[in-house]
Amino acid sequence: MGGVVQAWVTGWVVSRGAAAPEREPWGFTVDVGQVAQVSRHVFDALGDDVDEAVVRKVAGGVTGAGVWLKVFQDPQVAGGWLGEGWWVDPEPGYLMTVPLTAHSERPAAPGGYRLRAWSVGGVTRVLVAAPDGSLAARGQVAPTGATAVFDQIETVAAHRRRGLGSVVMRTLEAAAARTGAQTGVLAGTPAGRGLYEALGWHVEAPLTSAKFVGPDAG
Template identity: 25%
Template sequence: MQKEVSKDIIEKWLKGWSLSRDLPLPFPYKSGFKVNVNDEKQKARYVFSELSEDFFQLAESIDEPWIFLKVCVGFDNFKDEISEKWELQPQGYMMYCFHQMNIPDINLHQNYKIEFENYNSTFVIRIVTKNNEYASIGRVVIVDDLAIYDRISTENHHKRKGLATFVMKELEKIVLSKGISKNFLVATEQGKSLYESLGWELYSLYTSVVIPTEKSKI
């Protein structure tokens, strides 16, 4: 059974998400939040910690494409209550780890090197080859007492080498050095198993719908 979703945590996560992506900060919209993403394929996103009349009113009133509605419940909870103009996106999973991660003692292979960067309160770990070919990357933003991990990814031909786990380990070192022990992220279906192996647990389903002009891949 899904636990009650904290609106405060959702706000902190969304702020971290926005800082990581160098976007305008979220602001309250009725019982939820809005971010003006200003991208061709994502003009804005509305995020709700739970279903509400505000969510359904938005779903009814919006006809413009590429405005996303996002809510912390499964699609089955509302699919019969919104118009068929809305298209379901790949399932997201909000996950938490409120303790040190269960990360094995791993070292970076000699063919790779690590690079550091920071901006907008965001810390970046990047793994590249000795020839400076990008291999893996991850970001973490600290918002108050919460560390928000974002855009953890590995290039296809560098997968299954433990790079994403190493990135998470290095990001966690930064977080622990700041005295933070609460970690939060949104995983894709593909990434969920990695985080579970590191000790993360499911916090909430995270469901997105949009009115596309073509098949959405966001």
């Protein structure tokens, strides 16, 4: 799928309130402005098209703690390209997409749960509250034209296996489709991949997440 990385970056910065991405010869740099994530470098090649030499060069130029790399390759491969001072998440992420249809319907929450959705600043958020009012599940989506980025999808452990993840995703898909978005994009975890695939999402590439912690971080 052409442009899927750019679509993900564009929607992610809207979802998280980050700075507009800066185009690089190899991808994008995004300033996030948090202690744990000052900025991130996102490479726009996928899978076997990722250039090891380019990743090594960009990683070698990072000297400040809190800078992240996002490389669309398996961590067992891309992790070996990074030098001293890098923490690499051993679990792969997954860049995933799904077609969105205008007739997507908003589902109902299971009995006792309360479902609410609202939009602020171009981002639609969904909350599923448990019968006691505590958080059960949540998520958000940032449509940016033809694509929409799904983000921060979460189901609290005590409320899993009750269909709440599907309720959140279907609600967000319907909201995105109503804006005219035709394709959904997300970066999923191994824990979420099964849910997304059951809902029709397709893996485009694995994802390595790495954070520079400094050579003396232990």
